[in-house]
Amino acid sequence: MALLTTLSDVIKGCPRNIKRRLLRDILIILFVTSGAILAIVLVQGIKTQRDISTAIITKANRQVKTHFKSFTEPLSNTLKLLGKWGEAGLLKLDNPKLLATQLQALMEIQPNVHAISLADEDGNDIHLSHYNQQWFLHEHQQSKAVAARWVEGDIIDIKESNGDTFNPAAMPWFRGAMTLGAEKEYFLTAPYILKATEESGITASLRWARRSTPDRSYVSAISFTTNDLMAFMKQVKITANSQILLLQKSGSYLNNAINNTLAADTPSQVGGTALSKQLLETVIQKLIESNLQDNQVISIKNNGQTWWLGLSPLYAANNDVWVAVLIPEDDIFADLNKQWLRFGLVAGSILLAGIIMTIFLVRRYSHQLKDLPQQHIDRYGFENEILALIQAGESGTLEFKSTMRTNLKTGKVGKEIELAWLKAVVAFMNSDGGILLIGVDDAGEIPGIDVDNFANEDKCRLHFKNLLNNHIGAEFTRFIHLKIVSIKEKTILVVECERVRRPVFLLVGKNEDFFIRSGPSSMKLSMSQMVKYLSER
Missing domain, CATH: 3.30.950.30 (Schlafen, AAA domain)
Known part of the structure; x- marks a missing residue:
């Protein structure tokens, strides 16, 4: 009670008693110093939070790219294998049955491969695709097109058509591979609709030439669906509630389910977590505002929750596909918030101890302190x-x-x-x-x-x-x-x-x-x- 009475008297105005004035001034110093330290800690804490978030998001982006590389590396090796076979003259466009057998063998050991194409500069190509447990073979020879089913090594249900305007040499995967100077590098297209199955997909392609005809170029291409890619990317788990979203540079999601729900005011379920329409639209907005700059780390407020967003191109060679890493702030700072609570308790205990010690010292040496003379009358009372x-x-x-x-x-x-x-x-x-x-x-x-x-x-x-x-x-x-x-x-x-x-x-x-x-x-x-x-x- 004595402590509370003393503090009350000090707070109530400007005490003329020298002991109380000394107590007041020391308490002011304690509070000002504590406040300054707290302000510095808070400012540094905010900076540390951003540094930690940036580090985690940057690490997550690297992890996603590494995971994507593990997805494309087998495809790249298959493309290189096709290139070696082609250089040796083992891939023959004029023998579709043998070529389909070779391509099927490669696709069966790589379930993510949706289709393989082989084309030359003259517009001739063979395309083998796998869809709904069935194999389909498409062949183009200039203006002639053949569509058939490939069943147990036989070409059946053959449908021929003349005057077909499809030209494989005009496809993005063919033109992209032809523009690469080195024949050992593959080209990756932006997402587009695969012709054979009308699914959204991405194609990796590689240019090569036969040793016997080095001036004549061929392109082998491997296609995979964006659904298969997203299913594979879901295996990456940064935190308990983190989300990985794939977007085109135009601002649309590769996941059609998300695009469909953007038109409705209902959350979209991604990896078991409901993402609001507003949050999904904000991600698109931030991608557009970033001017496609790599390694963007942004803080987003949505429905009272803070999310940290990292934006980076999925493939280093181009920026057609972007990966958005979304992590709730609570996932990042759950342990840090506990440390803040402990810090607050310790700081509060130290401040309280300082106040008690100050009062004790002033009371102990009060007999040595002489009161100041009164020179003023308070305006109040x-x-x-x-x-x-x-x-x-x-x-x-x-x-x-x-x-x-x-x-x-x-x-x-x-x-x-x-x-x-x-x-x-x-x-x-x-x-x-x-x-x-x-x-x-x-x-x-x-x-x-x-x-x-x-x-x-x-x-x-x-x-x-x-x-x-x-x-x-x-x-x-x-x-x-x-x-x-x-x-x-x-x-x-x-x-x-x-x-x-x-x-x-x-x-x-x-x-x-x-x-x-x-x-x-x-x-x-x-x-x-x-x-x-x-x-x-």
Whole structure:
């Protein structure tokens, strides 16, 4: 209870008790220092959060790309194998049955391969695809097209057509492979609709030439569906609730289910987690705003939840397909938030311990601390404070005078009355400061200053100011403050005097007298006494 009472007294205003002022100032230092440290920690914490999020997102992007590489590496090896077979003359477009047998063998050991194509510069090609447990063979020889089913090594259900406008040499996968200078590098297309099955897919292609005809180029191509790609990418799990989304650079998702739900105001289920329409649209917006810049890490607010988004191209050679890694902030900072709680408890305990130690030390050494003299009256509750001062009686910092200028015995204005209270003002300023109450007699009664017969308050203030200028000096008036207040329906003057480091003299005619406070009265010092007093002050 004593602790709470002390704190309450300190908080309530500006205590004049030296112990409480010391306690207040030390507590202010404690709180300001703690606040500054807390602010620095918070700023650094925010920076650390972003650094951690960026590091996790960047690592996740690398992990996704590595996983994608593990998806495409077998396809790349198959393309290289086809290239080697082609260079050796083992792939023959004029023998579709043998070629289909070779391609089927490769596709059966790689379930992700949807189709394999082989084409030359003249528009001739053979295309074997696998769909709904069936094999389909398409052959183009200039303007002639053949579509058939491939069943157990036989070509059946053959359908021929003339005047077909399909030209494999005009396909993106063919043109892309032809533009690559090195025959050992493969080209990866943007997602498009595969002709044979009308599914969305991506094609990897490689250019090669037979050793016997090095000037004639061929292209082998392997296609896979975007659904197979996304199913494979779902195997990557960064955090418990992280999501990996694939987008085209135009801003549409590879997952048609997501694109369909964007038109409706219902969440889309991705990997068992509901992603709102607003969040999915925000991802597209951030991709467009990024101007297709790599390694973008962005914070997103959605439905009161913060997500961290990382954007990067899936394939280093082009930016047709982008991967968006979405991780809820709670997944990243679950452990960090617990550490913040522990830090807050420790910091709060240290601050509380500091407050208790401060109060203990101030109370322990309170007998060595001297109270400061009162020099001011608070604006709020001044009546109670003045009555308390009057009840305490005159002291080294408090003096009463009945009037400003009127001699109560004669009823006339007397210069000696004015000089009497001016002497007290000078003494206060040369000592520790103090308060002069005019309108209060020596017995503590409050007759007021009505007997001084001032026409109004302004006349009173003007007379007060003139006396200060004439007998103390205008340069010292800034240390003297006059308040005119009403106490018990009586008007009194409250003169607040500050301590002044320079010597202050009372000017009476040609004399300059130096006064100091000695107990409840003012004492005049001789020249030698004044010099000694000022040297020891």
